Amino acid sequence: MEIKFNNFPKELHDSDWYSPHKLSYKRPFLVRLVEVSIPPVFRSSREFVGAERISIPFATDLYLWVFNWRAIDGVEDVIAFVWDTPRRTFLVDFRAETFLNVIREIYTEKIDFKKHSSAYLALYFETGAVRRKKQSLALSLDEVRRPENIEQERWNDMLERVSGNDEPVILDREREALYQVSSGYKKGFLPSIEYKLLMEDCVFPQPKTPGTVAGLDQPWCASMLHQLDIPSSERRAENNKESQRALKNLKNWRPSDSEAGAEEVLQESLKNFERRFSERRWIDIWPAEEDALRDEARELFSYINERCLDYHIPDAWTQLPWADDIGDELRVLRKTLSFYNGHSHYEIIDRRGGYPRRTEMLFAIADSEVPEGVDRLIPLNGMSATLHKLNAAYKLNLNSTTAAEYLDFFCDMVHGDEGLFHIVESIDDAKWRCHSKDQRDVLSDTIRPIRIWPVSDPDKSFMVADAFLIYSDKFFHTCFHVYPDGSVAMDDDTPVMGRLCMVPELFTTKTHFLLRLPHDFVLP
Incomplete structure (x- = not known):
C-alpha cells in the first residue's frame, strides 16, 4: 500500500x-x-x-x-x-x-x-x-x-x-x-x-x-534548527576584522589586582592544561573490554535502575546495558575530579530512542569517601545550587592547581536561558555545528587555556581567572573570581564574535534523565 x-x-x-x-x-x-x-x-x-x-x-x-x-x-x-x-x-x-x-x-x-x-x-x-x-x-x-x-x-x-x-x-x-x-x-x-x-x-x-496525519495532538521530539543568517562574504570579512581587533586588545590582558606578567601566567596555564588533559581525561566504561570497567558500568546502572524516574520513555533502562543487541548505541564515559574525593563525573549518551538523550551526573562507586548525608548519585541539572550544596558537604577548598579544573566543570554544568557557559581552551573544544573556516581561523590563534592569576593582596579570599567562553552562539572573553568554597562570580565579559556556527546545548527534559531523590535526602 x-x-x-x-x-x-x-x-x-x-x-x-x-x-x-x-x-x-x-x-x-x-x-x-x-x-x-x-x-x-x-x-x-x-x-x-x-x-x-x-x-x-x-x-x-x-x-x-x-x-x-x-x-x-x-x-x-x-x-x-x-x-x-x-x-x-x-x-x-x-x-x-x-x-x-x-x-x-x-x-x-x-x-x-x-x-x-x-x-x-x-x-x-x-x-x-x-x-x-x-x-x-x-x-x-x-x-x-x-x-x-x-x-x-x-x-x-x-x-x-x-x-x-x-x-x-x-x-x-x-x-x-x-x-x-x-x-x-x-x-x-x-x-x-x-x-x-x-x-x-x-x-x-x-x-x-x-x-x-499523526502527531498533531502531541509535542514532537524534534529539535528546532538553530537560526543562522547567511551574510555576504564582505560582511563576514568585516565581522572577522572587528573580532581580530577585539582579540588583539585582549592579547596582553591582565586583571587590575595582579602584577604578574601575562607570558609567565600563560606558560603556567599551558602546563596545568596538559597535566589536566592527561590525568583527568574521559574514559569509556561502556562499551569496554576490561572486566573492571564493565563491573563499574553494572554498578552504575544497577543504582540508576533503582532510582530512575523518566517521564518520556519509561522502559529506557529496563534492558540491561550489557545486552548483546545494544552495541554502541549506549555510551558511558567517566572522568575523575581532583576537587571531589568520592564522586566522579559520568556522562551517558543513549541513542536507542528517536531522540538521542544525554545525561550528566556525579556518582560514587562502592567504598568511596562520600561525606555523611550525601547520596552516591547526584544528578547535574544545570543549576548552580546543586554544586553549592555539594561543595559545602565536601568542605571544598580550592587552590591554584585545582581551580582551573573546577572552573571548567562549574561553567559546563551551569546554564542560562540560552544554553551552557562552555569554556573553550582549544579550538577543538568548540562544538562546531558545521565547518566555518573564517571563524576558526580568527579564533584558533587566540584561544588559550584558563589562566589563574596570582593576586597582589594575599589577604583577598579569591583567585582571579580569565578564559574564553561560548554562550549561545556568541564568543566571550571572561574574568572570574573563584572563591575557596567553590563560589564563582563573573566579574567581566567582553564579546568577541557573534553568530557562531555552534551547536546550542541545554539541559532539557528531552535530553536529560530525571532522577528521583529519596524523600529524606538533604544535603548539609
Missing part, C-alpha cells in the same frame, strides 16, 4: 518506496525515530506498511520521508513526515518556520526556485503550519469542486477570469475563502508566499482524504 498525495506535483511522485523490512534494514534509525515519538496506543490500531522517500528537486541532499500505516478495525489510515538532511534527521512539527529552516540548511543561490515553484508550495502547505489552519493546496482550479452554495454561472465566470493563470489555489475553510497563491522571489532569500483572494463567500466541505 502506497499513499500518494493528490496535491503533490508529478516531480515529487518520482520517489522510492520502502517496505517495512527494507526500511528497518536500511534505515533503522528512522524507524526508531517515528516509533518512539508516536504513542504506542495510537500505533496499536494500525499496521505499518512502509515508507516513501521523496527527493526534493529544488534542494540537494534533502529528503522527505512519508511513513504509512494501514487501518485496522475501521480506523483511518495514518501518515507521518520526517525531514532528512545530511546533518539532521527529525520529525516534522508542522510549523512553517521549520520548513523554511530545513530548506535554508541546504539553500544556495544557484537553485532555480522558479522552476520548481509547484513542488516548493506543495511541500510548504503539506508540512507547514497552514495544516492547523484548515488550509489545503490544489495545484489548479480544475481540482476544486464547486461549492453547493455557489451558482454554476457565477462559478464559471470566476474560472474564466483566472483561466490564463496556472498558479495553485488555497482552500481556506477557516475563513471560508478561496485564494490564489504564488511565490515571491528576491535574490539571496527563500521564496515568500503571496496570496490573492478569489472568492470569499464560499463554504468548502472537508474533503475525504485517505489518511490522517
Whole structure:
C-alpha cells in the first residue's frame, strides 16, 4: 500500500518506496525515530506498511520521508513526515518556520526556485503550519469542486477570469475563502508566499482524504534548527576584522589586582592544561573490554535502575546495558575530579530512542569517601545550587592547581536561558555545528587555556581567572573570581564574535534523565 498525495506535483511522485523490512534494514534509525515519538496506543490500531522517500528537486541532499500505516478495525489510515538532511534527521512539527529552516540548511543561490515553484508550495502547505489552519493546496482550479452554495454561472465566470493563470489555489475553510497563491522571489532569500483572494463567500466541505496525519495532538521530539543568517562574504570579512581587533586588545590582558606578567601566567596555564588533559581525561566504561570497567558500568546502572524516574520513555533502562543487541548505541564515559574525593563525573549518551538523550551526573562507586548525608548519585541539572550544596558537604577548598579544573566543570554544568557557559581552551573544544573556516581561523590563534592569576593582596579570599567562553552562539572573553568554597562570580565579559556556527546545548527534559531523590535526602 502506497499513499500518494493528490496535491503533490508529478516531480515529487518520482520517489522510492520502502517496505517495512527494507526500511528497518536500511534505515533503522528512522524507524526508531517515528516509533518512539508516536504513542504506542495510537500505533496499536494500525499496521505499518512502509515508507516513501521523496527527493526534493529544488534542494540537494534533502529528503522527505512519508511513513504509512494501514487501518485496522475501521480506523483511518495514518501518515507521518520526517525531514532528512545530511546533518539532521527529525520529525516534522508542522510549523512553517521549520520548513523554511530545513530548506535554508541546504539553500544556495544557484537553485532555480522558479522552476520548481509547484513542488516548493506543495511541500510548504503539506508540512507547514497552514495544516492547523484548515488550509489545503490544489495545484489548479480544475481540482476544486464547486461549492453547493455557489451558482454554476457565477462559478464559471470566476474560472474564466483566472483561466490564463496556472498558479495553485488555497482552500481556506477557516475563513471560508478561496485564494490564489504564488511565490515571491528576491535574490539571496527563500521564496515568500503571496496570496490573492478569489472568492470569499464560499463554504468548502472537508474533503475525504485517505489518511490522517499523526502527531498533531502531541509535542514532537524534534529539535528546532538553530537560526543562522547567511551574510555576504564582505560582511563576514568585516565581522572577522572587528573580532581580530577585539582579540588583539585582549592579547596582553591582565586583571587590575595582579602584577604578574601575562607570558609567565600563560606558560603556567599551558602546563596545568596538559597535566589536566592527561590525568583527568574521559574514559569509556561502556562499551569496554576490561572486566573492571564493565563491573563499574553494572554498578552504575544497577543504582540508576533503582532510582530512575523518566517521564518520556519509561522502559529506557529496563534492558540491561550489557545486552548483546545494544552495541554502541549506549555510551558511558567517566572522568575523575581532583576537587571531589568520592564522586566522579559520568556522562551517558543513549541513542536507542528517536531522540538521542544525554545525561550528566556525579556518582560514587562502592567504598568511596562520600561525606555523611550525601547520596552516591547526584544528578547535574544545570543549576548552580546543586554544586553549592555539594561543595559545602565536601568542605571544598580550592587552590591554584585545582581551580582551573573546577572552573571548567562549574561553567559546563551551569546554564542560562540560552544554553551552557562552555569554556573553550582549544579550538577543538568548540562544538562546531558545521565547518566555518573564517571563524576558526580568527579564533584558533587566540584561544588559550584558563589562566589563574596570582593576586597582589594575599589577604583577598579569591583567585582571579580569565578564559574564553561560548554562550549561545556568541564568543566571550571572561574574568572570574573563584572563591575557596567553590563560589564563582563573573566579574567581566567582553564579546568577541557573534553568530557562531555552534551547536546550542541545554539541559532539557528531552535530553536529560530525571532522577528521583529519596524523600529524606538533604544535603548539609
